[in-house]
Amino acid sequence: MPTSFNTSVIEEFRANAGKVGGPFAGSDLLLLTTTGARSGAERTTPLGYVRHGDTLLVVGSAMGAPQHPDWYHNLLAHPLVQVELGTRTFEALAVPAEGARREELFAHVLRVEPGYAEYQARTSRPLPVVVLERAEPDAWEAPRRIDNLADKLTEVHTWLRGQLRQVSAEVEAHFTARAAQVGPGEPAAPSLGLQIRQRCLAFCQTLEFHHTSEDAHLFPGIAHHHPHLAATFERLRDEHRRVARIQGELASLLSGIGVAEPRRFRTELARMSAELNAHLDYEEEALLPLLADVPWPPAPPERTARDRRP
Template sequence: MSDENQFEEFLKFQRGIIDEFRANAGKVGGMFEGSTLCLLTTTGARTGRPRTQPLGLMQIDGQDLVVASAAGAPTHPAWYHNIRKNAIVTVDTGDRTYRAIASIPPREERDRLFSEIAAQQPGYGEYQTKTDRVIPVVALHPIDLDPDRVKHLGDELVELHDWLRGELADLRARIDDVVEGSANDVTPQAEGGHLLAELRSHCLDFCHALNVHHTGEDVGAFPVLRERFPALQPVLEKFTEEHKAVAELQNRIKEVVEDFTPDRDDPVRLRAEMADLADRLEAHFDEEERQLVTALNAMGPAPVRG
C-alpha cells in the first residue's frame, strides 16, 4: 500500500472514531473502549482551517492534558505544530465542550507529567521508547470568562488599538489637508494655528503613544503571556520583531514631518510614508487581536485606571 493510500486509510479510521464519539457522547468502542478520549480542534498552521482529531485525555492534579505521541512516530503530529502557531483550541470531552489555551510545559515539568501519565497509561511510555524525539505533553487551560465582566485585559487591548486607529486616521487627514491644499495654504491662520505646527505636534504625540504601547507589550504583557502560555512564544517573537520594524518606520515619518518645507518638499512623499505605516499598523493590530485577545482575557480583569 502506498503512503498516500495509508494516509487516506488513517483519515478514514480517524473520521470513524470522531463520528462514533459524537454519536455516543464521548464513548468509543473497539480498541479505545474504556479509554477517556477528547476531540481536539486546532487551527491549521498552513491552511488556517479547523482541524479535529481524537486524542487520549489525561488529568493530573485537576489539569487536562493531551500527549503528542503520534504512536511513537519520529515526528510530531500535525496538531502539535498547529498549536505552536495558534494556541487557541476547542476541546470536546463528550459531556462538555470548551475553548482552551494550549500550553507546553517546561522540560522539567513535562518530565514529571509524562512520568505520571506513563504510570497511568503504560502505552505512552512504550511510544517514547520507539522514538528519539521527546514526546510533548500539552496542558489545556479552559477559557471560562465571566459573561457579566466589565472589561478584561484583552478587551482593553482592543480598546487601546481602536484609540490608536482613530489617532492614526486623524493624522492621515491632517496630511491630506497639506497634500490636497484644502486649507488654501500653510501660513499661520488666525483661529486654527499653523497647519504644519499642528501636524508636527500631532505626529509626535501619536508616535509617542505608539512607542509607549509597544514598549509596554514588550516588557509587560508579552513576558507574562510567554510564561503562562509557552505555546504563544513564536507569535510573541513575531510581534516583537514587528515592533522594531514599526519603530524604524515611524522614526522616518517623524523626520519627514519635522523637515517638511512646503516650498521645497513634495507632500505626496509624506502621504506615501504615512500610508505605509498605516497599512502595517492595521495588519499588526488585527493580527495581535486575533492571536492574543483570548489569552489576555483568560488572565483576568483589566486594572481599574483612575
C-alpha cells in the same frame, strides 16, 4: 484530512456523549480541534488524555513516529483550541511543557497510562506533553450563565486580563530562577520560552479578533442607536490601533526574554500591561451600560412566510 478511522471515531464520539468502542473502549478520550498552521482550516483529532489537577494533558506520541503529529504543529501556531469532552465543548489554551516541568508531567502520564512508555521507546524525540488550560472561567465545570452582551464582553475581558497576569507571573518565575543561579554548577533557570510564547500568542490573537469584531460589527450597531457617542467610538478605535502596536512590542519583548535585562524588561512589561488594562477599563465604562439589555446569544432571525415554504 482526517483518516477514515479518525472520522468514524469522531462520529461515534459525538453520537454517544463521548463514549466509543474498539481500541478506545473504556479510555479517557477527547476531541481536539486545532487551526491549521498553514491552511487555517480546522482539524479535529481524537486523543487520549490524562487529568492533572484542573488541567488536561495530551501527549504528541503519534504512536512513536519520528515526527511530531500535525495537531501539535497546529497548536504551536494557534494556541487556542477547541476541546470536546463528553457532551461539553469549550475553548482551551494549549501550552507544551518544557524542561523539568515536562519530565514531571510525563512521569504523571506514565503512572496513569503506562503505554506511553512504549511509544517513547520507539523514537528519539521527546514526546510533547501539552497542557490544556482553561480558556474560559470554570471550563471543566458547569458554564457560567451569560444573559446579555454586557456579560459576554465582561467574560472576554476577564480572560484577557487573566492571561496578562499569567504572563507577568511566568516572567517573574523566569527571572527569580535566573537570579538564583549563583554559579556554573547551579540548576538552570526554568525553560518558560514556549509557555510564555503560547500565552502571549493566544492573548494577541484573541485581542486582535475581539477588536476586529468590535470595529466591524459591535460599534456600528451601537452607534446606529446612540449617534451622540460618536466621539466615544472614535476614541475606542484609536485605542485599538494603539493596542495593536503594543501587541507587536509585547511579542518582540517576550521573544528576547532569555537575554533581557530584568529591571528594564519588567518596566516595559508593566507599562504595556497598564496601557492594555486602561483600554479595557474605558471600554467597559463606556459600553457595559449600553449592552446590559442586549440578549446573548442573539436570537435567530425570524423566518418569513417565503422562508418557511417547503
